[in-house]
Structure formats: structure tokens, C-alpha cells
Amino acid sequence: MFPFTIVKGQIDPMAKDFICFKEKFSWCWSNVVEVLDDLTKLLREFAVPLAKVDGEYLIELLRESDYCWRKTLPKATLFSLLENKGEVLELVSRPGQRYRGEGGRDVAATRIQTWWRRYLTRTSYLCYHRRKMAAELISLSYLFHYQKCQVKKTLQAKRFRQLINYRRRAEHRKQNWKHIRSSKRTIIHIPSLGFSQSWRLSTRKYDILQNIQITRLCDIRDENVEVIYICPMHLGEDILQYYDNFLRRNGADSSTNQDLPCNKRFLILTPEAVDHFPLYETLAELIAQNIHIQRWLFKINVQRGGRDAAYCDVCHLGCYSWALQRYQYFGSDLWHSTWVQETVMMKYLEEIPEWLIYYTILAKSSRFQSWSEFLKIFLRQGGVVEAYPPSENVTYVTVDMLLEPNGEVTILSWGDQLHGCCHLDIVGSIIPKTSVHLETLHSICMRVAHACKQNYIIGYVSVGLATFVDHSTMKQKQIWGIDLDIGFSDHLAMTQMLLMATGGTLNWRTGCFEVPVKEKCSEQEGAAKRLVDSRYAVVGIRLFHSNLSMLYHSIFLNICKWNCIEFNKKSGLGGSPGSSGDLCSEFVSHSSGNIVL
Known part of the structure; x- marks a missing residue:
């Protein structure tokens, strides 16, 4: 419409x-x-x-x-x-x-001018913005660089002052060491293993593992020494009384200075807050370079006593026999050339992952159930790939030394290691050692001590050696250095307890463990005649008795007391009245919860 x-x-x-x-x-x-x-x-x-x-x-x-x-x-x-x-x-x-x-021409002109002005303005702004951001970035970078340089200079100056202070104290100890050794002194022992937090949380009975070194109390044998032991766990009165009686009865009160009794010369302190704190190119290269090594060990950095270790034999590699043929073809001189080993390494790299999964054997004392669990911790915390000696007859030797500030080296303990059902599990040692010639061992230890002193390492050092039979000559001549621990070792702690209990000494010149004994003489000759006998001892911190966990420590100590089970220092033997033979002295180390024989 x-x-x-x-x-x-x-x-x-x-x-x-x-x-x-x-x-x-x-x-x-x-x-x-x-x-x-x-x-x-x-x-x-x-x-x-x-x-x-x-x-x-x-x-x-x-x-x-x-x-x-x-x-x-x-x-x-x-x-x-x-x-x-x-x-x-x-x-x-x-x-x-x-x-x-x-009016289209005017509108077009207006639009063109508008867009052109916008383009010019935006281009100018973007240029200004880039320059502003660049200036801010340069200023911040310079500020961070300046601060970093200042912090670096401060740290260098602080480190230099600490180093000068350390060298002054070391020089003072060196000049006055004989006076310090002969005068009264106090030893403060903190049995810290220095493990990471994740390792401490995942380790069972970590406080007991730390407390193994409670036998450091035996240092009060020296009448000028007092010991303050920082205990990582609360000890009962029965355990405190046991160590007090043990130290008293084994010569701690035999000094001429009776002003300071045994129980006043050591102090056990427990912190108040103690309960509030809870692979494949390198391997292929190693196997190729050391083609005669039949077994390779994998050890996590913080493992102790052979635990948390694994091993794998190269005979299970499909290309190993082919690699041996290549080695025989080129000979030992050409074998170490890179171009010769390259093809062998490529073959190894193809088989190593599957080889490790199916043929790796974990130590029986390991806390891991499979290779994947072991590998996860190994890669996260670090570890060591170690060659196993190419022999079936391998003996491991532990030597403990004290590098004194004045440059002197004192060898305190040595012994052959004892292994459990698994050759990686260390359960103890035999003192003294018998597997290595004394002069050879002394030469090796002195060279290790010299290297430690060059790196300003003083204090207690534990050296691990492996000796084995050379199949070509069938003589025990090969000695490998496999371990170096800085600190007071469990082996030395148990040796101190052994020397305290027996009153014996380790003679480095003869390599013997000498124990004083008394021999009964005829009535005309009068009193007993004092002799020195050479003995062997077995010490260990992981000897386990299945029935011990059923007894309280106080009950076990009372049973030993009622049956007169003790070590007789006069005869140098352990036993009880009415016994037909000699018995080993039995002691309870509360630090490990095991019987130590």
C-alpha cells in the first residue's frame, strides 16, 4: 500500500x-x-x-x-x-x-588522512616502545651484572678470609700438635652420615644406623681425653649403665688420675628436637675400553657396606663374542684407537638397555625390588660404575688412617672384609689383614695419604682396596683402589671397641694383633708371668640373631650377667665359670641392634 x-x-x-x-x-x-x-x-x-x-x-x-x-x-x-x-x-x-x-571525495580524503595519521602515530609509538623496552632491559641487565659482580667479590673475599683463617689454624695445630696430643682435651663426636633428606626418609632405622659409632666413647682410654657424644636417639638407663660399666671394667679407670672418674669423662647428649626431624654411552665406552672385565658394578653414591648395589655380566651381551674377535684381530695396541672401538660401541648401545633390564642382579641387602626402581634413584642421586676384578678369588681390604695436622700419618686399623651370601654385602672384617704384603700395603697407604694432604684433607680417612689372583701367573699381585671415605668409619669404631675390650694393640711393623695374656708359673716362680700373644679377631656391625628382637636390652644384659658371660682381661679369653671351652665375648651394640661377636 x-x-x-x-x-x-x-x-x-x-x-x-x-x-x-x-x-x-x-x-x-x-x-x-x-x-x-x-x-x-x-x-x-x-x-x-x-x-x-x-x-x-x-x-x-x-x-x-x-x-x-x-x-x-x-x-x-x-x-x-x-x-x-x-x-x-x-x-x-x-x-x-x-x-x-x-561528498565521497571529502570522506575518502578524510579517511586516508585518518589512517595515515594513525599509521604514523603507531609507527612512532612502536619505535618508542622498542627503545624503551631495550633501555629497560639494558639497565636491568647491567644492574644484575653489577649486583652479581658485587656478590662475587664479597664471596671471594669471605672465602679468602676463611681460607687464611683455616691455614692459620692448621699451622697452629701443626706447631702445637704434640702439645695438644699430650694435654687434656675434649672430643666432640657428631655421628652424622650426611645423607640427603629423601634418603633419610626412605632408610629404615636411620637413627640406629647413625648411632653405630657410639663406640667412639672408647677414646677415653687415654687419660687426657674426654668425649662428648651427640646421640641421634634417646638411650635408656640400662644402655647408659651398660656402657658405663663396660668402660669402667675395661681400663677407663685404670689411670693414675682418679680425680675424674669414668662416668665423668664422657657425656652423651641427645638434642631436644631429635624426634622432630624425619645409564648408556658411558657404560658402552667403559665396556669397550676394558674388554676383559666380565662384571660391572653399579653403586649409588650414599650406599654403605655394599648395600643398594647391583651388578651385570657382559657375557649376556649378544655381541660380546664378536667384540672379542675384533679385539684379537686388531690387537691391544690398535684397540684403544677411537675408530676401532666406534663400531663396537654402536653394537653395545643397541643391546645395553635390554641387557640391563633382563640380566642385572640386585644385591640381596638392597632396598629396591626391580632394576627400574634402582635406576631411578641411581640417576637422581648419582652413582658409580665400577669394574669388578677379573677373578673369582677377590679379597677386599679396609685401612683406616689418621692424617694429623702436623703432617704425620698414623695407620689405626686394617682388616680383610667379610661378605655375606652376596659378594657385595659387607658384614664385617677380619683383623688383622692377611691378604696383602705389609710393605706393599704401607706403600699404597702412604701414597693415598700424600694425595690427601696435597688437597688439604686432614683427619680420619678410610681406604678400600681389592686384591685378586692374576690368572696368567696365578699369584696374588693385582691390587685395585676402589674406595676412599673421609671420616670416622664404622670399621675403625669397632676396632676401637676390640682394642678396648681385649687391651690389645695393632702392631703396624709386624702386622699382628697382639693381646696381653698371663701364663701361670710354678709356685717357686711366684706370680703369673705376663706374655703377649698374637690373635685374630672378627668384628662386624651387621651380625644378626633372630631371637634378639624378642628380648629387651635390659633383660639380655641381665641374662649375660647372671650367667657370668664376660671377657676376662687377665686370661685374655671370653667365657663363664664352669664352661668347658672358650667363648667369644658377647656385647650388645645398641647402635645397630645386633649382636657383635
Whole structure:
């Protein structure tokens, strides 16, 4: 109803359709004229050639809207008044159509200037922003570099002062060491193993493992020594009384100085908060370089006594026989060339992962159930890949030394290691050693001590050696150095207890363990005659008795007391009244919870 047309943005006032529309709605023509002016202006701006207006819809829109208040309509509403809205919108949406209509050149010029000014402004801003960020980065870098240099200088100065102070104290100890050794002194022993937190949390009975070195109390044999022992666990009165009686009865009170009794010369302290604290290119290279080694050991850094170790034999490698043929073909001289070993290493790398998974054997005392668990800890905490001596007859030797500040070296203990059902599990040692010639062992220990002194290492040092039979000569001539521990070792602690209990000495010149004994003489000769006998002893910290866990320590000690089980220092033998033979002296080491024989 009442349609009319607009041609090129102009309304023909003499057109019949427009005259009819005007006569029909003359009562509101003032508002209609304003809408038509807006619509024709919009059509001229977009150069629309022909538009058909729906007059009836225009009047309805004016009735329903608040046009009289706003005096304008949106472009979308104006386009909705057209019957050919689709054609018009398609034309209007063409790119650049606005610039073809009325005032298009001015709009285009304005738009071009707007975008150009925007481009210039943004380019200038981005350049400024880059320079600002670069300046901030340079200033921060320089600030961090300056601070790092200052901290480095401070640390270097502090380290230099500590080093000078350490050398002064070392020189003072060196000059006054004889006086210190001969005067009264106090030893403070903290049995800290220095394990990581994860290892401490995962190790069973870690406090007992630390407390193995409680036998450091035996140092009060020297009448000038007092010992303060920091105990990592609370000890009962029965254990304290046991060690007091043990030290008293084994010569701790035999000194001429009776002003300070035995129980006053040692002190056991327990901190108040003690309970509040809870592979494959390298391996392939090693196997290729040492082709005659049949077995390789894997040891975690913090393992003790052969525990948490594993081994694997190279005979299970499919290409091992082929590698031996290559070795025989090239000979020992050419074998160490890189180009000769490269093909062998590539073969090893293909087989080593599967070889380790299926053929690695864990030590029976290990806390791991599978190779994957062992490998995870091995890679996280670090470890050692060690060659096993190419022999079935291997003996391990432990030597404990004291590197004194004045440069003197004292060998305190030596013995052959005892192994359990697994050759990696160390359960004790035989004192003294018999597997290595005394002069050879002395030469090796002196060279190790010299190397330690060059690196400013003083104090207690434990050296581990392996000796085995050479198959070519069938003589025990090969000696390997396999371990070096800095600190007071468990082996030395047990040796101190052995010397305290027997009153014996280890003679380094003869290599013997000498124990004083008394021999009965005839009545005419009078009293007993004192002699020195050479003995052998077995010491260990992991000898386990299955029934001991069923007894309290106090009950066990009382049983020993009632049966008069003790070590007789006069005869140098252990036993009880009425016994037909000699018995080993039995002691309970509360630190390990095991019987030590």
C-alpha cells in the first residue's frame, strides 16, 4: 500500500504514487518529511540508483517509535523501509561504495588522512616502545651484572678470609700438635652420615644406623681425653649403665688420675628436637675400553657396606663374542684407537638397555625390588660404575688412617672384609689383614695419604682396596683402589671397641694383633708371668640373631650377667665359670641392634 520510488537519492514530487502517499498521510507530514530527508541523504551518499519505499510501513514505524523525541533513525532502520532492501544492501556493502556518492571525495580524503595519521602515530609509538623496552632491559641487565659482580667479590673475599683463617689454624695445630696430643682435651663426636633428606626418609632405622659409632666413647682410654657424644636417639638407663660399666671394667679407670672418674669423662647428649626431624654411552665406552672385565658394578653414591648395589655380566651381551674377535684381530695396541672401538660401541648401545633390564642382579641387602626402581634413584642421586676384578678369588681390604695436622700419618686399623651370601654385602672384617704384603700395603697407604694432604684433607680417612689372583701367573699381585671415605668409619669404631675390650694393640711393623695374656708359673716362680700373644679377631656391625628382637636390652644384659658371660682381661679369653671351652665375648651394640661377636 502507498509505495513510491526514489531515483538517485531524489523524490519526484509530481509522481502520482508520491502525490497519493502525501494526500493520505498529510496529518503527520512534518515527521514524514524529516524521515524522507534522512533516507534520501543516505541513498545519495551511497549512490543508490533506485529505491522503492514502503509508505505504509513508514507510517507504522513512526507511530510505534519515539521519533519525535529522537529526531533521527539508525541506518539499519532507514534501510528497512525499502521494499528492495536486499539489492540496496548488496550495493551498499561493496567496498568503496560510500566514496562514489555525495561528498565521497571529502570522506575518502578524510579517511586516508585518518589512517595515515594513525599509521604514523603507531609507527612512532612502536619505535618508542622498542627503545624503551631495550633501555629497560639494558639497565636491568647491567644492574644484575653489577649486583652479581658485587656478590662475587664479597664471596671471594669471605672465602679468602676463611681460607687464611683455616691455614692459620692448621699451622697452629701443626706447631702445637704434640702439645695438644699430650694435654687434656675434649672430643666432640657428631655421628652424622650426611645423607640427603629423601634418603633419610626412605632408610629404615636411620637413627640406629647413625648411632653405630657410639663406640667412639672408647677414646677415653687415654687419660687426657674426654668425649662428648651427640646421640641421634634417646638411650635408656640400662644402655647408659651398660656402657658405663663396660668402660669402667675395661681400663677407663685404670689411670693414675682418679680425680675424674669414668662416668665423668664422657657425656652423651641427645638434642631436644631429635624426634622432630624425619645409564648408556658411558657404560658402552667403559665396556669397550676394558674388554676383559666380565662384571660391572653399579653403586649409588650414599650406599654403605655394599648395600643398594647391583651388578651385570657382559657375557649376556649378544655381541660380546664378536667384540672379542675384533679385539684379537686388531690387537691391544690398535684397540684403544677411537675408530676401532666406534663400531663396537654402536653394537653395545643397541643391546645395553635390554641387557640391563633382563640380566642385572640386585644385591640381596638392597632396598629396591626391580632394576627400574634402582635406576631411578641411581640417576637422581648419582652413582658409580665400577669394574669388578677379573677373578673369582677377590679379597677386599679396609685401612683406616689418621692424617694429623702436623703432617704425620698414623695407620689405626686394617682388616680383610667379610661378605655375606652376596659378594657385595659387607658384614664385617677380619683383623688383622692377611691378604696383602705389609710393605706393599704401607706403600699404597702412604701414597693415598700424600694425595690427601696435597688437597688439604686432614683427619680420619678410610681406604678400600681389592686384591685378586692374576690368572696368567696365578699369584696374588693385582691390587685395585676402589674406595676412599673421609671420616670416622664404622670399621675403625669397632676396632676401637676390640682394642678396648681385649687391651690389645695393632702392631703396624709386624702386622699382628697382639693381646696381653698371663701364663701361670710354678709356685717357686711366684706370680703369673705376663706374655703377649698374637690373635685374630672378627668384628662386624651387621651380625644378626633372630631371637634378639624378642628380648629387651635390659633383660639380655641381665641374662649375660647372671650367667657370668664376660671377657676376662687377665686370661685374655671370653667365657663363664664352669664352661668347658672358650667363648667369644658377647656385647650388645645398641647402635645397630645386633649382636657383635
